Amino acid sequence: MPSKSAPAKVTPQVSRGTAAKAIDDSQSPGAAMAAVVAGESPARHSSSDAFWSRPEGADAPLREAQLPEEDHDHDYARQAAAWDEESGEIVESAKQNAPAWLASTVLHVSIMLMLALWAWHEPATRSFELLISELPGDQMIDDSVPLDVPDATDKEQALALSTLEAVDDPLSAPPSVEELLNPDSLAADITAPSFGNLLRGRNEGSIRKMMAGYGPTDGSQSAVALGLAWLAQQQRSDGSWSLQGPYPDGSIHDENPVAATAMAMLAFQGAGNTHQDNTAFGRRLARALSFLLSKQKADGDFWDPASNMDSHLYTQGQATIAVCELFAMTEDEQLRGPAQRAVDFCVKSQDPAYGGWRYTPGRSEDSDVSVTGWILMALQSARMGGLEVPSETLDAVSRFLDSAATRPRGVSTATRFLEGSRYGYLPGYEVPSLAITAEALLCREYLGWHQDDERLEAGLAYILLPENQPNWFQGRNVYYWYYATQSLHNVGGPRWRQWNDVMRELLVEHQAKTGPNKGSWHPFKPEADEWGYAGGRLYVTCLSLYILEVYYRHLPIYKSAAE
Numbered sequence: 180m181p182s183k184s185a186p187a188k189v190t191p192q193v194s195r196g197t198a199a200k201a202i203d204d205s206q207s208p209g210a211a212m213a214a215v216v217a218g219e220s221p222a223r224h225s226s227s228d229a230f231w232s233r234p235e236g237a238d239a240p241l242r243e244a245q246l247p248e249e250d251h252d253h254d255y256a257r258q259a260a261a262w263d264e265e266s267g268e269i270v271e272s273a274k275q276n277a278p279a280w281l282a283s284t285v286l287h288v289s290i291m292l293m294l295a296l297w298a299w300h301e302p303a304t305r306s307f308e309l310l311i312s313e314l315p316g317d318q319m320i321d322d323s324v325p326l327d328v329p330d331a332t333d334k335e336q337a338l339a340l341s342t343l344e345a346v347d348d349p350l351s352a353p354p355s356v357e358e359l360l361n362p363d364s365l366a367a368d369i370t371a372p373s374f375g376n377l378l379r380g381r382n383e384g385s386i387r388k389m390m391a392g393y394g395p396t397d398g399s400q401s402a403v404a405l406g407l408a409w410l411a412q413q414q415r416s417d418g419s420w421s422l423q424g425p426y427p428d429g430s431i432h433d434e435n436p437v438a439a440t441a442m443a444m445l446a447f448q449g450a451g452n453t454h455q456d457n458t459a460f461g462r463r464l465a466r467a468l469s470f471l472l473s474k475q476k477a478d479g480d481f482w483d484p485a486s487n488m489d490s491h492l493y494t495q496g497q498a499t500i501a502v503c504e505l506f507a508m509t510e511d512e513q514l515r516g517p518a519q520r521a522v523d524f525c526v527k528s529q530d531p532a533y534g535g536w537r538y539t540p541g542r543s544e545d546s547d548v549s550v551t552g553w554i555l556m557a558l559q560s561a562r563m564g565g566l567e568v569p570s571e572t573l574d575a576v577s578r579f580l581d582s583a584a585t586r587p588r589g590v591s592t593a594t595r596f597l598e599g600s601r602y603g604y605l606p607g608y609e610v611p612s613l614a615i616t617a618e619a620l621l622c623r624e625y626l627g628w629h630q631d632d633e634r635l636e637a638g639l640a641y642i643l644l645p646e647n648q649p650n651w652f653q654g655r656n657v658y659y660w661y662y663a664t665q666s667l668h669n670v671g672g673p674r675w676r677q678w679n680d681v682m683r684e685l686l687v688e689h690q691a692k693t694g695p696n697k698g699s700w701h702p703f704k705p706e707a708d709e710w711g712y713a714g715g716r717l718y719v720t721c722l723s724l725y726i727l728e729v730y731y732r733h734l735p736i737y738k739s740a741a742e
Contacts, residue, residue: 496553
């Protein structure tokens with residue numbers, strides 16, 4: 180990328196969704212499965228079907244006290260020895276005094292009684308230990324078993340999209356209740372379109388309508404299906420993904436499972452999948468969400484101290500987007516708290532002087548456009564779900580972008596441009612960055628610039644210069660393409676079609692079509708992506724999927740009268 184609690188309230192009764200499961204110590208037939216709780220060993224208790232209750236007022240997670248032990252083994256051994264002795268005497272007497280048929284009968288009856296006594300005196304479980312977790316634990320996944328992902332050649336099945344009917348104007352729905360009742364908390368004073376409906380393109384009906392017009396093709400949809408299937412196969416047993424493997428060509432930098440997991444989740448969510456779907460991808464998302472929330476601290480921070488400090492707020496932005504999107508898509512009230520806490524941490528971490536974000540939360544006079552773009556998208560995702568985002572936070576971002584705009588210098592064509600149309604990585608940079616300009620323009624769109632703003636027009640024209648068009652063999656930069664695609668998609672029209680016709684087919688053409696990495700994109704062959712070595716195959720694949728999902732990931736902010 181650019182740049183060198185409280186415990187949740189748990190109901191007393193343990194339902195089938197609780198992480199704790201039972202296993203019989205004797206391992207006899209009918210024993211229940213082992214419980215799996217994140218980071219801990221399976222709990223053991225009787226195989227009874229009874230539900231276990233938590234003591235009144237106890238905090239989670241709860242570990243039940245062990246039951247007193249009873250020495251059934253000693254009684255069982257004494258009874259068995261006595262029975263063996265008595266059985267021996269009966270058999271000997273029968274041999275000497277009884278007819279042959281009677282001896283045979285007594286012997287068989289004795290054996291049957293002994294077997295019955297053996298079964299009836301099965302030793303009881305000595306103790307049990309019950310673990311209750313607020314979150315589902317790790318799933319025991321045998322990676323050697325073929326993954327039950329849909330057939331990637333069937334794009335409709337593989338995308339696991341809902342079957343909502345297409346609507347003529349997905350943006351025509353009325354504002355949400357939250358927007359009507361509390362407009363200040365949603366920064367309604369900023370002149371921008373309503374965001375509550377921008378995720379509604381992620382259903383099968385809308386996608387079908389888009390495929391008939393300006394949007395995806397059969398080829399691009401198949402590429403998305405292949406990419407998601409590849410991603411699903413890289414998920415680890417704890418629900419996370421890695422930037423470094425198990426696939427080849429991973430990141431050469433430090434590992435960051437939280438960021439990798441959030442990026443993978445966004446690829447699945449962009450195609451309409453949620454953690455509530457009873458599908459192969461939905462189940463993968465549920466495990467990923469469990470992992471992500473297990474890493475969130477009470478203050479909303481997702482950062483893992485084992486990761487590189489420079490990735491702290493990149494990680495926060497990506498994870499916050501993932502959780503806020505799922506909340507907006509499903510209205511799952513269990514996600515409201517984690518999502519709002521994540522947003523609150525972003526707000527608290529804002530640079531109080533410049534108004535953006537960089538590496539360290541809350542550090543004064545330390546903001547860059549790259550990190551700020553991810554955090555702003557997280558705040559916009561929160562607005563889409565009706566979560567609280569202070570208007571002053573967004574006002575400060577606008578002021579920061581003003582300071583990051585490069586100033587025209589000289590009189591040559593190369594250095595003469597409209598101020599506010601190009602941007603540098605940090606405030607004061609004299610030379611604009613193409614990727615940062617695309618990211619900043621997208622931020623401007625979300626912060627309220629009108630479609631006909633001359634600075635936006637000039638910035639998009641800069642992106643569409645022939646030398647700045649997508650090229651797989653020279654200057655490949657999927658980060659730039661990701662932001663340019665979104666900013667142009669929002670405005671639509673001829674400029675969008677000019678970009679999309681090249682960008683879409685380029686990604687479809689260069690996706691791996693065979694082998695174990697079928698569905699992914701190589702990070703540094705035939706030519707290295709700008710950040711291919713740093714991000715690796717998963718990073719490049721995720722951003723490529725975001726681009727191919729752009730048609731329905733977020734509906735366009737601006738609606739042209741001609742469309």
